[in-house]
Amino acid sequence: GNSVTQMEGPVTLSEEAFLTINCTYTATGYPSLFWYVQYPGEGLQLLLKATKADDKGSNKGFEATYRKETTSFHLEKGSVQVSDSAVYFCALSVPTGGGNKLTFGTGTQLKVEL
Amino acid sequence: DTEVTQTPKHLVMGMTNKKSLKCEQHMGHRAMYWYKQKAKKPPELMFVYSYEKLSINESVPSRFSPECPNSSLLNLHLHALQPEDSALYLCASSQVGVPPSEQYFGPGTRLTVT
Numbered sequence: 764g765n766s767v768t769q770m771e772g773p774v775t776l777s778e779e780a781f782l783t784i785n786c787t788y789t790a791t792g793y794p795s796l797f798w799y800v801q802y803p804g805e806g807l808q809l810l811l812k813a814t815k816a817d818d819k820g821s822n823k824g825f826e827a828t829y830r831k832e833t834t835s836f837h838l839e840k841g842s843v844q845v846s847d848s849a850v851y852f853c854a855l856s857v858p859t860g861g862g863n864k865l866t867f868g869t870g871t872q873l874k875v876e877l
Numbered sequence: 878d879t880e881v882t883q884t885p886k887h888l889v890m891g892m893t894n895k896k897s898l899k900c901e902q903h904m905g906h907r908a909m910y911w912y913k914q915k916a917k918k919p920p921e922l923m924f925v926y927s928y929e930k931l932s933i934n935e936s937v938p939s940r941f942s943p944e945c946p947n948s949s950l951l952n953l954h955l956h957a958l959q960p961e962d963s964a965l966y967l968c969a970s971s972q973v974g975v976p977p978s979e980q981y982f983g984p985g986t987r988l989t990v991t
Binding site: 860869 | 881883908909910917918919920922925926927928930932933967969971973974975976977978979980981982983984985
């Protein structure tokens with residue numbers, strides 16, 4: 764079956780520190796990969812995506828590269844801000860013949876302190 | 878416009894009540910989804926509609942009854958719920974096709990069953 768493994772949290776960083784959240788996946792076929800972010804009390808927001816090997820998704824200073832050889836999609840940001848504090852979910856999606864089925868990792872809580 | 882709207886934002890209901898959650902999107906997406914999310918956990922898929930037809934039911938109890946009246950609307954009818962059904966209920970929508978596209982999430986309905 765399909766699965767996503769991401770690093771346990773919480774991750775606590777000082778403002779302007781470098782962020783890496785590791786994500787690896789297992790899937791049959793050719794999944795699309797996503798990072799979603801969830802702020803307290805809100806729904807999920809798409810942060811970035813990649814649909815094929817070697818694609819790099821980027822948004823708001825965050826980046827992740829679809830690595831087929833290592834089955835990974837690690838999230839990075841060069842300089843985090845307090846406003847980046849949230850829960851980050853790595854996910855993969857495969858077509859089901861009717862819509863897409865998202866498989867999520869367990870989520871990583873990020874806390875950024877001044 | 879990449880907005881998915883959900884009403885109500887909060888709902889408190891007794892175990893004998895009947896209530897409905899509503900979801901709307903105007904992005905022309907032909908797949909719509911219901912998820913249940915418990916605190917500190919990733920969303921769990923409940924139902925998928927594709928072209929207004931139910932395509933996936935993840936063995937959800939019959940006290941949850943989905944309905945897709947048209948391509949923009951998705952309802953979740955609730956009846957005789959249990960306290961363990963208290964959670965954040967998220968609606969999402971996406972394009973249908975390959976490669977699998979991103980899902981756009983609404984802000985959710987926070988449901989409390991008393």
